[in-house]
Amino acid sequence: MLSEKRKAYMKEYRKKNREQISKYQRDWNDKNNEKMKLYHRKYRKDNRDKTISSVRKYQKDNPDKIKAQRKAHNLLPILSGKLCERCNKRKAVDRHHEDYNNPLEVMFVCVKCHKEIHLEKRLNSGREQKEKQ
Numbered sequence: 286m287l288s289e290k291r292k293a294y295m296k297e298y299r300k301k302n303r304e305q306i307s308k309y310q311r312d313w314n315d316k317n318n319e320k321m322k323l324y325h326r327k328y329r330k331d332n333r334d335k336t337i338s339s340v341r342k343y344q345k346d347n348p349d350k351i352k353a354q355r356k357a358h359n360l361l362p363i364l365s366g367k368l369c370e371r372c373n374k375r376k377a378v379d380r381h382h383e384d385y386n387n388p389l390e391v392m393f394v395c396v397k398c399h400k401e402i403h404l405e406k407r408l409n410s411g412r413e414q415k416e417k418q
């Protein structure tokens with residue numbers, strides 16, 4: 286049998302402990318919230334930097350492409366109702382350059398065909414490279 290004194294002590298002990306635990310949890314939450322905030326902030330910042338630098342890198346690596354695209358965009362508007370020159374079914378929304386040295390020689394194509402053209406080009410150049418080796 287616990288004495289009344291002991292019971293009171295245990296009660297007090299649990300109460301204190303509970304307070305300590307909840308205080309600990311509160312601190313932890315505060316700290317963690319702060320950490321998560323910092324983490325997200327850093328993530329956003331890193332990602333923005335990455336996106337910007339990858340765009341810059343792309344522009345630096347493909348100056349002809351960018352120039353050709355810009356020139357075609359300014360000088361060769363895609364007429365509304367124009368159909369894709371490849372499939373003749375869907376609306377033309379993109380300009381495809383066979384050769385970026387001839388910026389005004391473009392094919393008006395739909396997104397799907399444009400993707401396919403580039404996929405085919407990639408596959409072909411891959412094959413050529415393999416044949417050369």
Ligand SMILES: [Zn+2]
Binds near residue numbers: 369370373394395
């Ligand atoms: Zn098409």
Ligand SMILES: [Zn+2]
Binds near residue numbers: 380402
């Ligand atoms: Zn293209």
